[in-house]
Amino acid sequence: MSIDPEGLADRVLAGDRLTLARLLTLIENEEPEGLDALTILYPHTGNAHRIGITGAPGTGKSTLVNRLAGVFRKMVGDKDDQGLSEPDHVAVVAVDASSPFTGGAILGDRIRMRDLAGDPGIFIRSMASRGTLGGLAKSTSSVVEALDAAGFGIILIETVGAGQAEIEIARAAHTIVVIDAPGLGDDVQAIKAGILEIADILVVNKCDLPGADNTLSALQAALTLGYAETSSSPEGERGEEKSMKWRPPILPTIATQGDGIPQLANAIQDHRACIEATGEWIRRERESMKVRLEGLLREQLVLRFMEQHSDVLFESLLDKVLTREVEPRRAIQLLIKGEAL
Numbered sequence: 001m002s003i004d005p006e007g008l009a010d011r012v013l014a015g016d017r018l019t020l021a022r023l024l025t026l027i028e029n030e031e032p033e034g035l036d037a038l039t040i041l042y043p044h045t046g047n048a049h050r051i052g053i054t055g056a057p058g059t060g061k062s063t064l065v066n067r068l069a070g071v072f073r074k075m076v077g078d079k080d081d082q083g084l085s086e087p088d089h090v091a092v093v094a095v096d097a098s099s100p101f102t103g104g105a106i107l108g109d110r111i112r113m114r115d116l117a118g119d120p121g122i123f124i125r126s127m128a129s130r131g132t133l134g135g136l137a138k139s140t141s142s143v144v145e146a147l148d149a150a151g152f153g154i155i156l157i158e159t160v161g162a163g164q165a166e167i168e169i170a171r172a173a174h175t176i177v178v179i180d181a182p183g184l185g186d187d188v189q190a191i192k193a194g195i196l197e198i199a200d201i202l203v204v205n206k207c208d209l210p211g212a213d214n215t216l217s218a219l220q221a222a223l224t225l226g227y228a229e230t231s232s233s234p235e236g237e238r239g240e241e242k243s244m245k246w247r248p249p250i251l252p253t254i255a256t257q258g259d260g261i262p263q264l265a266n267a268i269q270d271h272r273a274c275i276e277a278t279g280e281w282i283r284r285e286r287e288s289m290k291v292r293l294e295g296l297l298r299e300q301l302v303l304r305f306m307e308q309h310s311d312v313l314f315e316s317l318l319d320k321v322l323t324r325e326v327e328p329r330r331a332i333q334l335l336i337k338g339e340a341l
């Protein structure tokens, strides 16, 4: 059956959720019709607040994201001429790289179905981590774009903060929430290196469990240390800029009971307001699009190169690299120059 990309795009813009689900599948499978529809939809994007939720496996991300979606649906927007505006529609994208050991994702999905079914303002999509990790980041960006065009004002993106690709996905968000929980061993080590630095908001979930206070204070200490290092940087900071600077709060939650979730929703809204006021929003949009375009360019250049050149040269260079006759970077120089050996 042929698919008409214009018809698809029109129905997505009109709020047809079944068509949206179908489009997301086309995008995930990298079908050309999906890309054609995205091209039509692209001018309608740019309105969503993208929120990355990341953290170690089993910290309660899925449970927390469900609660958060529900809380956002109850928050009314700013007052305009017509009175209070409707709550934003909320989309959840769960990038399922969960390890088979925790089994958390399955449970989380069951809770999702039970709590959120029936609210047409909430849309949930799980993305399987098949294919390359780079491919995952790429299709996640496109899925998020489709949801943005479909009118979701808030898009929550859950990733397990376990690897580079997941960190890349989180980085494409306007607001990054990093979740920690007690009982994961060394509290700060439990958060992968590099992930604390990208957090706009830190959450200690499972505060009903023993050790929560230790996790809170360990994070506080790590954060204070991080700040001491930045503020002693040689450039210095003007007082005014410093006062505008966002300081990541550390918030306690019990996601299973909903405790602390309204405070988290408020902190996320505050962060949005802060980065909009300082121009950081625009800077982040530009930076994440730059990374995305560079990735797409790299991919296309490699594909084109491989199409235009015979495998023979590549394979013979590969052989020579393996026998230590040619150094790898030198091999690529030779390959690009087209110099056969």
Ligand SMILES: Nc1nc2c(ncn2[C@@H]2O[C@H](COP(=O)(O)OP(=O)(O)OP(=O)(O)O)[C@@H](O)[C@H]2O)c(=O)[nH]1
Residues within 6 Å of the ligand: 056, 057, 058, 059, 060, 061, 062, 063, 064, 098, 099, 102, 103, 104, 105, 107, 108, 160, 205, 206, 207, 208, 209, 253, 254, 255, 256, 257
């Ligand atoms: N005690 C307690 N358990 C919680 C809390 N939040 C979540 N859990 C439980 O922790 C387990 C994992 O929850 P998930 O929400 O699936 O965690 P996750 O971080 O999404 O897991 P992965 O996606 O597999 O990384 C489940 O058994 C939850 O019921 C909490 O606040 N307190």
Ligand SMILES: [Mg+2]
Residues within 6 Å of the ligand: 061, 062, 063, 098, 104, 105, 108, 158
């Ligand atoms: Mg999960």
